[in-house]
Amino acid sequence: MTKLKTQSLHKRHSELAYSQKQLEILSNGIFQNGELPKFKDKIAESNQFPLKARQLEILQINVGYMCNQVCEHCHVDAGPDRKEIMTRETMQQCLDVIKASGAHTLDLTGGAPEMNPDFRWFVEEAAKVGIKDFIVRSNLTIIRANKKYYDLPEFFKKHNVHVVSSMPHWTRGKTDKQRGDGVFDKSIEALKALNAIGYGMPDSSLRLDLVYNPSGAFLPGDQASMEKDFKRALLDDFGIQFHNLFAITNLPISRFLDYLIASENYEDYMYELVEAFNPAAVANVMCTNTLSVSWDGYLYDCDFNQMLELPVNSRAKHISEFNKELLEGRNIVISQHCYGCTAGAGSSCQGEVA
C-alpha cells in the first residue's frame, strides 16, 4: 500500500509540481502518437469545438492552497507547507465582482479555506450580498483540528453557508488511505457536530452535501447509487445524515497524476476516460458557467486550469479587470485533463452533469 506523503509536490521539488511538466505529459505519449484522440479533436467530432463560456452562474474563489491535510489525490497540491494565501485586498476585489456579476452561486475553496486568516471576514462580507447559494468547501477535519475552529459549524449556520465536504468512503480504511490517518474519525466527529445544529437533516435549509471521489485509478460509480449506499452506511453506523452526494472524477493532474504514473496506471486511466467520453456531458461542463479565481486574483475557466496555470482566454485576466461582456462567450482553454469532466455522467464541483 502507498504510504501517504506528508509534503506537497512543491515542497518535495517534484517535477510534477510544475504545470509545464504536467501539460507536457498530457500532450505527449499516447496523445501524440495518435493512440488516443486529443480532447480538442474528440469534441470536434460532435461539433462542440471550440467550447464557449455561457452566462456566469458560479464564481469559485480559491482563497489559498494551505491545508491541514495532504491528501493523496489533491489536484491543488495543497498542504501545510503551501503559503499561497489570498489577501484582504483581493477579497475586496472579489466582493465587488460578486455584487456586480449576477452569479447565483459563490463557491469558496482551497486548500482549507478556513485557514486563510481573513476567511471569516470574507464570509461575513460575502453573506451580506445575499447570494442565492453560498458554498464553503470544508474538509471537515479542520473543524476538529484546533480549538479556534471548533465553532465553525455555528459560524457557518449564522451566515447560512452551504457546506460541501469531501468523504471518499463510508469506511475508515478507504478514507484514511486517501486522506491520511485519523481523517475518518475526525470527519465523523465534524459531521456529528454539523448534524447537531441542523446541518444535513431532512427538511433542514442548512445544506450539507458530501463529495465522493474514487480512492484509486478508477472512475466513480453511479452517483444516485453511491448516495444511497453512503446514506445507509453513515446513518446505520454513526447516525449521520446529509443531503446530497456529488460523485467527482479524479482529473489526471498534480498529485493524482503523480499517483497514476507511480502506480503505472496512467495510460489505462486515460484509456478509461477517453472510452467513457460522453458528448452529452460536454454541453454542461462547469467551465461553461463558472469562473475560477486564484489566491492572487487571476481568472481561470476552472480550478483545474488554475492549477495547470492555463489562464482565461480573455483580455480580462484578473478579478480587478472583471468584465462580464469580455468573459462571456470566451473560448474555454482545454487540454487532455478535460476528459475527466466528460467521462460517463460527467463531473463537476457539483457532481454529475449529464
Add this chain to the structure above:
Amino acid sequence: MQNTYYNPRDLKKFGSITEWSEELGNKFFEYYGKVFEEGALTAREKSLIALAVAHTEQCPYCIDAYSQDGLQRGITKEEMMEAIHVGAAIKGGATLVHGVQMMNKVNKLDG
C-alpha cells in the same frame, strides 16, 4: 503472432465479436446489459455475484472487469474477498460432494 493467450487490452475489444455475427452478438450484449440492471437484486449484489463467478470460471478478463466494477460501486475489498470465498466454497463443495459417488461405487464393488 502474439506470445500470450490473454492480452488485457483485448477486454476493450469485447464488443467486436458482433462483427462476425452481428445478430447473435447484439442479442448477447442486449441480454448482458439487461441482466446487470437493478432488479429484484441490486446492481451491487449482481456485481459481487459476477466477481465470484469470474473466479470460479477463472476468466481473467472478467476478474479485471468486476474488480474494477466493484471499486466503482464502493464495494470494499473485504466484501470482494468474501464473495470469492463463496465461489471457492461451492467449487470445493462441488468436488467433495462427488466423494459420495466414489464411496457408493467403492461400497458396491468392494463393500
